[in-house]
């Protein structure tokens with residue numbers, strides 16, 4: 001099967017180029033504007049004039065909820081949401097039931113991911129058995145069956161003793177610890193950022209030190225153990241400073257920020273609104289400015305969505321009782337393009353760097369993150385000229401819990417290819 005993608009503005013490692021891409025048997029066979037001689041033998045010609053062709057986006061932080069919580073999402077719906085958002089590779093978190101904390105259950109996850117997923121799904125294993133305070137997993141066994149990294153996402157590792165042991169074990173098998181940094185005691189029963197807004201709404205707060213105190217500890221431990229330590233969903237200015245200093249000191253630390261922490265802040269929480277409840281919480285305007293500065297200077301390596309679908313019932317009522325988390329896969333590119341590229345804060349190449357190139361480099365994904373001859377044809381075609389409204393009805397995710405619904409944005413996915421196969425295609429409307 002031969003497919004020719006013609007007239008796109010292609011994002012190549014060397015920069016943007018108006019060129020064509022020949023896909024054969026799932027791989028990129030040739031790139032160039034002189035591919036006319038292929039026309040006669042091509043099965044499918046797709047004209048993407050006026051659109052961007054980028055390497056498939058990569059999200060290293062998603063929750064697909066299967067097994068255990070399939071009312072919220074399944075591997076099928078989560079991966080369809082990824083495809084709709086232009087993501088061709090995602091890494092799924094292990095806060096599932098049963099927990100993939102052993103080789104046997106981990107292998108079951110891999111089979112499910114492969115059978116039900118329409119995009120490439122990498123899988124995290126937990127750091128501890130049953131994701132609880134207690135014994136560590138068998139890092140070697142989980143490495144052997146293909147763990148992408150180790151994470152207890154949803155909770156922090158509460159003691160330095162446990163974290164040091166985890167870091168040493170992860171370092172030995174040469175895989176990252178991906179940390180949800182949170183001191184459970186300091187978080188208490190908070191539901192939004194601690195401060196004036198929470199006080200005004202009469203809601204219990206989550207102080208920023210619940211993140212930063214544990215992060216400071218972990219950065220010291222990461223330096224001492226030499227592990228690759230990746231910080232999930234950085235939310236505060238102090239965290240950015242701590243990571244910047246650690247990087248300067250030679251600690252092997254990388255970090256991600258989510259679109260919601262970049263574009264929303266606590267001042268937008270004007271009522272008790274569960275759609276704006278997530279962990280870590282939306283912080284102050286100066287925190288999101290610091291996250292942005294961190295992205296621009298390389299302290300934050302990448303953007304990851306923390307796609308966290310929940311049922312409507314779980315996201316209705318008061319923040320006091322609602323679940324933490326919002327969806328992100330289907331809105332990330334458009335929100336980022338609109339807030340960052342359209343507004344002149346960064347270039348499209350920088351954005352693709354944070355959403356594809358860097359995650360591939362940081363997590364050693366050799367076959368992703370760039371458009372090059374010989375690589376699998378994981379590609380996304382994006383329209384960045386026609387504004388559209390983000391609509392719940394167009395979401396592929398089971399989760400409709402997105403504060404971005406209703407936004408007017410630029411950056412619609414037109415087509416997503418995984419291994420040369422179209423896994424998402426925008427309906428053509430007259």
Ligand SMILES: NC(=O)N[C@@H](CC(=O)O)C(=O)O
Nearest residue numbers: 063153154278279308324325
């Ligand atoms: N981010 C969230 O608010 N929730 C995540 C857990 C997590 O990422 O910490 C979830 O699993 O729902």
Ligand SMILES: [Zn+2]
Nearest residue numbers: 153154180232
């Ligand atoms: Zn988390």
Ligand SMILES: [Zn+2]
Nearest residue numbers: 093153154306
């Ligand atoms: Zn998460």
